[in-house]
Amino acid sequence: MSDTVQAAPDTKAANTLVPVTVLTGFLGAGKTTLLNHILTAEHGRKYAVVVNEFGELGVDNDLVVDADEEVFEMNNGCICCTVRGDLIRILGNLMKRRARFDGIIVETTGLADPAPVAQTFFVDEDVRGKTRLDAVVTVVDAYNVLQTLEESPEAVNQIAFADVIILNKVDLVDEAGLEAIEKRIRSINSVCRLHRAKRGDVPLSDVLDQGGFDLQRALEHAPNFLEDTSHSHEADVTSMSFEVEEPLDAAKFQAWIGAVLQEQGADILRAKGILNYAGEDQRFAFQAVHMMADGGFIGPWKKDEPHVSRLVFIGRNLNRPQLRRGFESCRAK
Amino acid sequence: MNDTMPPSLLERRGAQRQLEGQITGCAIARDSQQVAFATAEGDVMVAARADWGRSDAWDVQTVHDGAVLSIAPDAAPTGFLTGGDDNSLRRIAADGSVSELAKGRRWIEHITTWANDKGGVIAFAAGKQVELRDAAGRDTLKVLEHPSTVSGIVFDAKGKRIAASHYNGASMWFVQAKVDTPRQLEWKGSHIGIAIHPAGEALVTSMQESELHGWRLADGHNMRMSGYPTKVQSMAFTRNGKWLVTSGADTIVMWPFFGGGPMGKPPAEAGGIPGIMCTRVACHPVHDIVAAGFADGAVLMVDTNAQRLLPVSMAGEGAVTALAFSPDGCALAFGTEDGRAAVIDLSAK
Numbered sequence: 001m002s003d004t005v006q007a008a009p010d011t012k013a014a015n016t017l018v019p020v021t022v023l024t025g026f027l028g029a030g031k032t033t034l035l036n037h038i039l040t041a042e043h044g045r046k047y048a049v050v051v052n053e054f055g056e057l058g059v060d061n062d063l064v065v066d067a068d069e070e071v072f073e074m075n076n077g078c079i080c081c082t083v084r085g086d087l088i089r090i091l092g093n094l095m096k097r098r099a100r101f102d103g104i105i106v107e108t109t110g111l112a113d114p115a116p117v118a119q120t121f122f123v124d125e126d127v128r129g130k131t132r133l134d135a136v137v138t139v140v141d142a143y144n145v146l147q148t149l150e151e152s153p154e155a156v157n158q159i160a161f162a163d164v165i166i167l168n169k170v171d172l173v174d175e176a177g178l179e180a181i182e183k184r185i186r187s188i189n190s191v192c193r194l195h196r197a198k199r200g201d202v203p204l205s206d207v208l209d210q211g212g213f214d215l216q217r218a219l220e221h222a223p224n225f226l227e228d229t230s231h232s233h234e235a236d237v238t239s240m241s242f243e244v245e246e247p248l249d250a251a252k253f254q255a256w257i258g259a260v261l262q263e264q265g266a267d268i269l270r271a272k273g274i275l276n277y278a279g280e281d282q283r284f285a286f287q288a289v290h291m292m293a294d295g296g297f298i299g300p301w302k303k304d305e306p307h308v309s310r311l312v313f314i315g316r317n318l319n320r321p322q323l324r325r326g327f328e329s330c331r332a333k
Numbered sequence: 334m335n336d337t338m339p340p341s342l343l344e345r346r347g348a349q350r351q352l353e354g355q356i357t358g359c360a361i362a363r364d365s366q367q368v369a370f371a372t373a374e375g376d377v378m379v380a381a382r383a384d385w386g387r388s389d390a391w392d393v394q395t396v397h398d399g400a401v402l403s404i405a406p407d408a409a410p411t412g413f414l415t416g417g418d419d420n421s422l423r424r425i426a427a428d429g430s431v432s433e434l435a436k437g438r439r440w441i442e443h444i445t446t447w448a449n450d451k452g453g454v455i456a457f458a459a460g461k462q463v464e465l466r467d468a469a470g471r472d473t474l475k476v477l478e479h480p481s482t483v484s485g486i487v488f489d490a491k492g493k494r495i496a497a498s499h500y501n502g503a504s505m506w507f508v509q510a511k512v513d514t515p516r517q518l519e520w521k522g523s524h525i526g527i528a529i530h531p532a533g534e535a536l537v538t539s540m541q542e543s544e545l546h547g548w549r550l551a552d553g554h555n556m557r558m559s560g561y562p563t564k565v566q567s568m569a570f571t572r573n574g575k576w577l578v579t580s581g582a583d584t585i586v587m588w589p590f591f592g593g594g595p596m597g598k599p600p601a602e603a604g605g606i607p608g609i610m611c612t613r614v615a616c617h618p619v620h621d622i623v624a625a626g627f628a629d630g631a632v633l634m635v636d637t638n639a640q641r642l643l644p645v646s647m648a649g650e651g652a653v654t655a656l657a658f659s660p661d662g663c664a665l666a667f668g669t670e671d672g673r674a675a676v677i678d679l680s681a682k
Contacts, residue, residue, distance in 0.1 A: 065418075066438070068460070070481050072500050072523045075542050085500065085523040085541065086482055093418065093440070096355045096373035097400050124541070125563055 017132040018095065020104045021208060022117050024158045025139030026148055027110035030168040034139055034200035034207070035107060041204055045102040048094050050087070052109050063101055065090050069109060071116045074123060080266045080290045081123070082116040088124045095130045103208065104131065111154050114138075114161035115269070115290060122292035135210035138162035138192075139200070143172040145181055149188075159185055160237045160269045160314045161289075162192045163210055170196045190239035191272065191312050237269065240320055241312040242327045247278035248309050249332040256326050257286070257293065265291030267318070273311035276301075278332035286311070342634070342677055343646040349675035350388035352378060356668025358404040359655040362411050363448060367427060368666045369413045370655065370674040371401035377415060377425060378674060385664065385676045396423055396431055405444040406660075408453030408468040416441025422457055424470060434470040443485060447492035454508055456495055458483040463497050465508060475513060477506050485527035485538070498527040498538045503548075505536065518548045520555065525564065530590060531574040539565040543581065545588075547595070558588050558595055567613045567656070571621065576601070576637060578623050580611040585625045585635060603635045604642045613656035613667070620662065626653025630669050649673055 025031040039047065048063035070086040087106065094104060108117060114136055121133040138158045141148070145167075148155045159165065165185060170178055182194060195206045253275065261268065271288040275295075286295035301307055311327055343349065354374035361368050368380045375397040384390035397417030404415045411427035414434070422435040422444070435441075439460035447454050453468035461482055465474040481500040488495050488508075496505045500523055504515035518536060524546065526539035535556070537547040543564050547556035558577075565581035576587040577595070584605030588595040605611060606627050613626035621637040630649030635642050651670030658665055663680040 065440075068482065070500065072481075072541075073521070075522050075540075083523070083541070085525075088541070089442075089482065089484070089525075093400065093402060093442070096357055099354075 017130060018098060018104060019134035019209060020106060020131050021134050022114065022136045023105055023107045023139070024112065024114050024136060024161070025110065026141065026152070026155050026158065029139040029141040030200045031107060031139045034166060035105065037200045038105065038204060038207065043204055046100065048101045048104045050090055050104065050106045052107060065094070069112060080115070081119060081292065083123050084116045084120045087117065087120050088127055091127050091131055103134070113154060113157050115157070118161060118289040119292050122289060122294060134208070135163035136161050137164045137166065137207050139166045139168050140185070142167050142169045142178060142181055146184060149184065156188060156237050157269060159188045162189060164193045164195070164207060166195055166197050166200070166202055166207070168197045168200055171198045188237045188239065189314055190241060237314065237316055238318060239312060239314045240318050240323060241310060242324055244309045244328055244331060246331045247276050247307070248330045250277045253330040256330050260323070260326065261288055261291045261293055268313055268315040270314045271312065273309065275309045276307045341644050341646055343675055346679070347675055347677035348386050348388040349673055350378070350391055352376065352393070352672040352674055354672055355670050356655045356672060356674055357401050359657050359666045359668050359674070360404045360406050360413055361657055361659040361664060361666060362406050362413065362427070363660055364410040365659040365661040365663060366411065368659070368664060368676050369404060369425065370666070370668050371404040371415055372672065373400040375399055375401060375417065377401060377404070377413070379425070379429065380676050385678045392429060394429065394431070396425060397421060402440055402442045403444045405446050408446040408448045408455050414444050414446065414455065416444050416457055420459070435464070443483065445486050445488055447488040449492065454488070454492060456486050456488065458486050458497065463495065465495070477513060477515070479504055484525045487527050487529045489529050489533050490531045496527055496529060496536055498524040500524070503527060503536060503538055518553065520546045526566065526568065528568045528570060528577065531570055531572065534574065535590065537568065537577060539568060545579065556596055558600070563610055569614050569616045571616045571623070571637060572618055578614045578616055580614050580625070582611060583607055583609055585611055585614060585623060587637065603637060603640055604633065606631060613653045615656045615658050617658050618660055618662050624656055624658065624665055626656045626667055628652040630673065632656070632667050645677060646675060
């Protein structure tokens with residue numbers, strides 16, 4: 001799949017796609033509290049919710065679906081391409097009565113790897129045709145997070161995959177502690193939006209309608225100095241971001257990124273980019289989960305905005321000089 | 334379409350009606366006297382044979398609190414069974430009365446029934462379980478457990494076995510067995526639909542990877558049928574088992590199940606609409622005729638011998654999501670994503 005960088009639906013179609021928010025977080029981090037907060041808040045919007053532990057939800061919602069997190073491996077040559085088949089089925093059925101809700105929230109179990117959920121949105125034609133992954137939101141328990149990250153690769157993956165991180169229970173940790181936690185989170189994922197909360201009490205504008213595909217905002221959060229490269233050992237998940245000021249050759253970029261994802265897709269958890277293709281007046285947004293990639297034009301550059309191509313990788317065993325040289329070799333001649 | 338086009342079969346011999354919400358399925362009673370359409374809004378519309386030509390007489394009622402996900406003819410000669418995302422299995426009798434047969438904790442996504450002169454069996458799938466009931470629908474005969482959510486169920490022609498598709502293959506169970514041990518037909522991946530050869534020669538599943546997988550039941554030999562641009566959501570064997578007809582391409586795809594096929598044989602392409610995907614197929618119970626519905630709402634019939642093509646309905650707005658022939662072959666019914674429901678009377682006049 002990596003060699004097929006598929007075009008995303010155009011902007012007009014994207015507006016009619018139902019946004020799906022994926023809610024992850026370790027056991028006890030406060031996912032259910034946040035979910036209840038979203039469902040009870042006065043926002044005039046209705047959400048269908050896919051949960052995995054029935055009965056925990058404190059609110060009455062006739063659009064709650066119980067799922068079993070059934071993951072399978074695609075036979076498509078991608079060794080790491082696992083997909084949530086149950087989600088394909090459930091989203092397909094929910095979309096039959098699309099008028100009843102404004103968005104869908106998918107809650108995962110505490111120990112779940114977010115990759116299969118995210119990949120579901122790349123793999124299935126029907127899911128792609130009717131929904132869009134708005135954001136992966138990860139709830140983190142500030143009090144336990146540093147220890148959890150040491151002990152659990154799943155927790156690291158949940159942070160690596162996040163578009164938005166809700167740092168919850170911040171009242172249990174002092175300011176210095178919070179800064180250390182945020183630095184650690186940024187060392188894994190430099191491009192997520194990070195919000196502090198006490199009991200999941202975040203403004204919903206921080207969680208919903210994040211427009212996950214409009215990576216511009218996300219990448220604005222990715223200045224290089226946040227990348228802590230001083231003492232990370234090889235196997236740690238880190239973020240690396242790259243910039244090229246000259247316009248890129250679209251074919252060269254696709255060939256290069258295709259090869260990178262094919263060879264290192266198992267280690268690359270996520271990749272995102274806003275690209276300036278030579279001869280195009282629109283920005284091209286690119287994103288990948290392991291070996292699955294897609295992209296599309298997302299409208300013109302803002303006024304006064306430098307036409308710089310930026311690309312971020314989040315993963316393990318990333319070779320910075322090699323990735324930089326590769327990205328730079330995609331310049332249009 | 335130009336003005337010289339002859340009127341479609343729907344205009345000449347059918348009637349249609351616009352409903353609220355997507356048509357999620359249609360079924361025709363075993364006695365061929367009533368057609369039923371189910372919607373995502375929980376409604377079921379029934380058209381009695383005398384009224385096939387006048388859609389204002391068709392009767393609509395709300396049967397489920399939520400979407401109707403599955404509909405099948407009842408095991409009795411008359412009536413229908415429906416399953417919903419309200420986790421309920423309901424029966425609609427010929428007089429329109431509704432009763433609840435089961436209520437569980439999972440969506441009821443698949444229902445199938447089998448019947449002959451002596452009796453019948455009802456099967457429905459909810460989550461990983463397939464429950465078998467007697468024809469009356471009140472007594473549970475058995476509950477069959479599967480390793481993952483069941484994506485399709487089918488009885489063999491004699492009603493002796495039932496097969497269910499799920500992750501990594503399919504399970505075949507004997508309906509009357511004292512001890513329930515399924516025959517496991519294994520193939521890695523997500524299987525999303527199922528069909529059985531009318532003479533029990535093969536079991537075929539549709540896969541997430543836009544291909545079909547089959548098992549020759551005599552020896553478990555694997556068959557692979559690939560080349561589709563999209564997932565195959567609908568498949569049906571012709572009455573004599575010669576062809577497996579499927580959706581999933583912009584032509585009607587027919588795999589030969591004779592002369593050593595489908596292994597090593599290319600499928601026949603029985604006409605279609607260039608660039609428009611086929612979404613539903615149905616095989617006529619008496620003649621060598623196939624009906625196909627498309628993503629633009631068009632419906633065609635094709636003679637599998639002469640490959641003659643007959644337009645049933647012109648394109649509309651939404652894709653065809655439901656399609657069925659009546660058991661006596663005298664009616665074709667279809668429904669679309671945008672709520673169009675139609676019946677065409679095929680009987681000699």
